[in-house]
Amino acid sequence: MNNFLTSKTQVINIGLASFSPPIRSHGGTSVDLEWRPPAEGNSASGLALAQLMSDGKINAANQVALERYQAAQPILVGVGVAREELKGLGPRMLLHSGPPIAWENMCGPQKGAVLGAIVFEGWASTLLEAESLVAHGEVKLDACNHHSAVGPMAGIISPSMPVWIIENTTHGNRSYCNMNEGLGKVLRFGANGPEVIERLVWMREVLGPTVKSILQHLGPVALGPLIAQALHMGDEVHNRNAAASGLFFKKLTLAGLEILAKLDARKLKDTLAFIAANDHFFLNLSMAACKVMLEAADGVENSTMVTVMARNGVDFGIQISGLKGRWFTAPAPFVEGLFFSGYSQLDAARDLGDSAITETAGVGGFSMAASPAIVQFVGGTPADALANTRRMLQITLGQNSAFTLPALNFGGCPAGIDVRKVVDSSILPVINTGIAHKLAGIGQIGAGITHAPLSCFVKAVEALALKGVN
Amino acid sequence: MNNFLTSKTQVINIGLASFSPPIRSHGGTSVDLEWRPPAEGNSASGLALAQLMSDGKINAANQVALERYQAAQPILVGVGVAREELKGLGPRMLLHSGPPIAWENMCGPQKGAVLGAIVFEGWASTLLEAESLVAHGEVKLDACNHHSAVGPMAGIISPSMPVWIIENTTHGNRSYCNMNEGLGKVLRFGANGPEVIERLVWMREVLGPTVKSILQHLGPVALGPLIAQALHMGDEVHNRNAAASGLFFKKLTLAGLEILAKLDARKLKDTLAFIAANDHFFLNLSMAACKVMLEAADGVENSTMVTVMARNGVDFGIQISGLKGRWFTAPAPFVEGLFFSGYSQLDAARDLGDSAITETAGVGGFSMAASPAIVQFVGGTPADALANTRRMLQITLGQNSAFTLPALNFGGCPAGIDVRKVVDSSILPVINTGIAHKLAGIGQIGAGITHAPLSCFVKAVEALALKGVN
Numbered sequence: 059m060n061n062f063l064t065s066k067t068q069v070i071n072i073g074l075a076s077f078s079p080p081i082r083s084h085g086g087t088s089v090d091l092e093w094r095p096p097a098e099g100n101s102a103s104g105l106a107l108a109q110l111m112s113d114g115k116i117n118a119a120n121q122v123a124l125e126r127y128q129a130a131q132p133i134l135v136g137v138g139v140a141r142e143e144l145k146g147l148g149p150r151m152l153l154h155s156g157p158p159i160a161w162e163n164m165c166g167p168q169k170g171a172v173l174g175a176i177v178f179e180g181w182a183s184t185l186l187e188a189e190s191l192v193a194h195g196e197v198k199l200d201a202c203n204h205h206s207a208v209g210p211m212a213g214i215i216s217p218s219m220p221v222w223i224i225e226n227t228t229h230g231n232r233s234y235c236n237m238n239e240g241l242g243k244v245l246r247f248g249a250n251g252p253e254v255i256e257r258l259v260w261m262r263e264v265l266g267p268t269v270k271s272i273l274q275h276l277g278p279v280a281l282g283p284l285i286a287q288a289l290h291m292g293d294e295v296h297n298r299n300a301a302a303s304g305l306f307f308k309k310l311t312l313a314g315l316e317i318l319a320k321l322d323a324r325k326l327k328d329t330l331a332f333i334a335a336n337d338h339f340f341l342n343l344s345m346a347a348c349k350v351m352l353e354a355a356d357g358v359e360n361s362t363m364v365t366v367m368a369r370n371g372v373d374f375g376i377q378i379s380g381l382k383g384r385w386f387t388a389p390a391p392f393v394e395g396l397f398f399s400g401y402s403q404l405d406a407a408r409d410l411g412d413s414a415i416t417e418t419a420g421v422g423g424f425s426m427a428a429s430p431a432i433v434q435f436v437g438g439t440p441a442d443a444l445a446n447t448r449r450m451l452q453i454t455l456g457q458n459s460a461f462t463l464p465a466l467n468f469g470g471c472p473a474g475i476d477v478r479k480v481v482d483s484s485i486l487p488v489i490n491t492g493i494a495h496k497l498a499g500i501g502q503i504g505a506g507i508t509h510a511p512l513s514c515f516v517k518a519v520e521a522l523a524l525k526g527v528n
Numbered sequence: 529m530n531n532f533l534t535s536k537t538q539v540i541n542i543g544l545a546s547f548s549p550p551i552r553s554h555g556g557t558s559v560d561l562e563w564r565p566p567a568e569g570n571s572a573s574g575l576a577l578a579q580l581m582s583d584g585k586i587n588a589a590n591q592v593a594l595e596r597y598q599a600a601q602p603i604l605v606g607v608g609v610a611r612e613e614l615k616g617l618g619p620r621m622l623l624h625s626g627p628p629i630a631w632e633n634m635c636g637p638q639k640g641a642v643l644g645a646i647v648f649e650g651w652a653s654t655l656l657e658a659e660s661l662v663a664h665g666e667v668k669l670d671a672c673n674h675h676s677a678v679g680p681m682a683g684i685i686s687p688s689m690p691v692w693i694i695e696n697t698t699h700g701n702r703s704y705c706n707m708n709e710g711l712g713k714v715l716r717f718g719a720n721g722p723e724v725i726e727r728l729v730w731m732r733e734v735l736g737p738t739v740k741s742i743l744q745h746l747g748p749v750a751l752g753p754l755i756a757q758a759l760h761m762g763d764e765v766h767n768r769n770a771a772a773s774g775l776f777f778k779k780l781t782l783a784g785l786e787i788l789a790k791l792d793a794r795k796l797k798d799t800l801a802f803i804a805a806n807d808h809f810f811l812n813l814s815m816a817a818c819k820v821m822l823e824a825a826d827g828v829e830n831s832t833m834v835t836v837m838a839r840n841g842v843d844f845g846i847q848i849s850g851l852k853g854r855w856f857t858a859p860a861p862f863v864e865g866l867f868f869s870g871y872s873q874l875d876a877a878r879d880l881g882d883s884a885i886t887e888t889a890g891v892g893g894f895s896m897a898a899s900p901a902i903v904q905f906v907g908g909t910p911a912d913a914l915a916n917t918r919r920m921l922q923i924t925l926g927q928n929s930a931f932t933l934p935a936l937n938f939g940g941c942p943a944g945i946d947v948r949k950v951v952d953s954s955i956l957p958v959i960n961t962g963i964a965h966k967l968a969g970i971g972q973i974g975a976g977i978t979h980a981p982l983s984c985f986v987k988a989v990e991a992l993a994l995k996g997v998n
Contacts, residue, residue, distance in 0.1 A: 290901035291762040291771050292934075301761050304774040308804050311781050315797040327785040334778050430934030431760035440934050464762075464900030464910050 395506015865976015
């Protein structure tokens with residue numbers, strides 16, 4: 059090739075990036091086209107994709123799904139007890155994050171959390187006994203998402219835990235999430251020592267009932283406007299919830315003081331102090347709000363809109379609206395990020411938790427442009443944060459005008475992931491997330507950024523092509 | 529000129545912008561150099577500027593002043609009563625914002641606030657009586673800044689008002705500010721009806737003493753880190769204080785609950801509800817923090833660093849470190865902004881208040897890049913906000929690394945305005961501010977952006993040149 063090169067050569071390179079340097083070294087110009095073959099270059103998947111890509115019925119179905127998501131109004135209506143609120147949660151059942159997984163296949167931190175929850179529930183008095191119970195199948199395990207619930211990281215919801223109850227007042231569906239324990243040695247990151255169990259007991263005995271009483275006085279809390287406000291205050295409501303937690307704290311405090319006479323003052327003080335000390339407190343409300351909005355968009359025939367992204371530390375799973383309830387999975391990726399002192403990538407579990415429901419709903423990593431300060435927690439630069447949001451506009455069906463981003467000149471967040479666009483462009487959904495230690499019993503060791511694996515999306519496209527558009 | 533123009537003409541135009549179109553119309557290229565003659569093209573001022581511009585003693589003095597400002601630690605140490613805390617505040621004296629001004633020359637809203645404060649103090653029982661008192665010289669008036677104090681908008685501090693006490697623990701100086709009344713019909717915007725006076729009485733009887741008790745329990749509150757945190761949460765701590773107010777509310781609440789037994793529960797509840805309802809509550813703390821930092825930088829011989837920018841709605845005044853206590857004034861400009869429904873520029877008073885102390889300290893308009901959402905309150909776009917901050921880097925001595933801005937990739941805010949750079953570049957300090965109705969008794973009608981007038985800076989340069997560098 060070099061024989062033909064002169065300083066006047068002008069090339070648009072659609073081949074390997076290594077084609078360009080020789081052209082440039084002869085004084086010519088070469089622009090590398092950023093292009094990758096759709097569907098990983100796999101011809102069967104490519105055929106499936108081509109079949110769906112411009113299908114009018116799919117486009118119409120996606121509009122319906124997106125509109126349902128946008129019309130949903132996530133309202134916090136109260137705090138309940140998991141066993142009383144979650145349909146199908148058996149008396150000796152634990153819910154976990156991500157797609158379904160058997161005990162023996164679980165990652166370290168999820169195992170740690172399962173054992174801790176068994177002790178917390180009093181089904182066993184030691185972690186060893188707990189392990190024997192679950193290994194003998196005497197504790198049932200199921201995915202949170204099968205019960206309209208979500209749980210961050212290990213995502214364990216056990217029957218006696220207090221849960222947030224979120225209702226979508228537009229369509230009437232409800233979602234649930236447990237309450238946030240704070241950072242460090244906590245059950246959701248796989249820690250299960252006595253201090254973890256004691257905190258969970260306090261949350262069940264004091265935090266849950268106190269917040270429940272306050273909410274009964276306060277009445278329904280609209281979470282949409284609260285999230286919108288937080289997005290203007292540097293949160294992306296996945297890995298940064300400082301503003302949203304503060305706004306929610308304010309509401310609880312004022313209502314709590316109004317019914318001071320009815321409450322135990324010590325319990326109120328401890329409850330508010332616990333919430334105030336945890337800038338991630340709102341995360342679990344954000345997740346449940348996103349879940350209820352996406353469940354409203356689920357089950358629209360032919361729709362290729364993603365309604366769930368969830369990880370159990372082994373598998374990453376997605377669901378799409380047009381194939382309700384079916385999981386499409388791939389190995390969970392690792393997370394690139396910043397590690398707490400003394401830890402490194404070698405200690406890290408794979409991507410874990412139902413919290414990617416926030417990205418599925420257009421916030422979290424998709425709204426990183428709203429949250430430049432988050433890069434101090436997850437790594438990268440504010441310019442990267444903006445670029446992440448801009449890139450997500452290429453794989454989404456629209457923008458949610460209820461969640462505007464100042465950095466996009468108040469344009470809505472990228473919302474409604476279209477599996478077709480992901481497969482066609484190979485642009486992967488970006489996720490901000492915490493990092494758990496890979497071993498049971500340790501806890502959080504960092505936070506960072508990861509991407510949903512392409513093959514989940516390829517599988518979903520193939521499944522829909524196989525089923526056919528109706 | 530046109531006879532010489534061809535399509536190959538390439539011009540850098542240092543003249544009028546109108547030189548360029550003919551060049552371009554002939555296919556040539558012309559770049560307009562954005563340049564204005566220093567010191568408004570006035571030769572005497574230009575000479576004064578040239579004399580000071582590269583003076584080594586001035587540069588050294590400015591480093592000292594900037595370092596003092598940066599080393600200052602603004603700490604909230606308590607709440608007091610103005611007459612007991614502010615030196616030189618006489619028994620029948622009112623302090624006002626901006627440079628000194630006589631009653632008869634005051635703008636409408638400042639007059640309105642003076643009258644309201646006289647009624648509030650009980651020196652007169654009606655606004656009419658109050659006007660007679662002040663017109664007969666029976667109420668003394670002085671500038672807040674003469675008493676190490678600052679007041680937003682009309683800036684009235686009267687003897688019985690509660691005041692924040694801020695101490696700079698590095699250098700030992702103290703500053704003061706009144707407490708924020710909220711938005712709308714409030715004294716600082718010139719309203720003075722019964723509801724305004726009643727609120728001020730409640731602030732004196734309940735808010736001040738309650739917050740004082742809480743702070744006695746809480747101990748000193750470092751305002752620097754709190755401001756730094758707010759700058760990562762979408763505040764610029766002048767016209768947007770939502771995050772800072774929330775962070776401060778959290779601290780007060782937790783400390784208040786700890787001494788619940790000692791406090792009147794109703795008063796605590798009302799105090800916290802009042803603070804929670806006012807996203808601008810922190811403004812007066814931000815102002816006093818900025819004042820205490822800048823006063824630490826004051827009085828450095830030969831320094832051209834600006835230590836005060838303040839407006840009384842008639843005059844805009846600045847002070848510089850090397851000429852301590854001297855005012856350099858120019859007519860106060862109008863504010864371009866967004867008006868509340870039913871009002872327009874025709875109703876607006878001129879730029880008003882001591883709150884430009886925040887810009888003088890590098891926050892407010894200078895840190896607008898941290899606060900893209902503020903443009904919904906003051907006008908413009910997030911890109912303008914970033915451009916404002918970037919432009920201010922050209923007229924400042926350095927960047928304050930304690931107040932980092934995510935949008936500058938965590939670079940410090942532009943800090944320490946150098947009068948020489950303002951005069952040399954004609955780049956005017958940008959100010960975010962509220963807009964009062966021009967008539968007494970009405971209140972706030974909008975918010976927007978304005979710029980300090982160049983001639984204050986020219987006068988300061990001339991005065992220093994006249995005095996000579998020692």
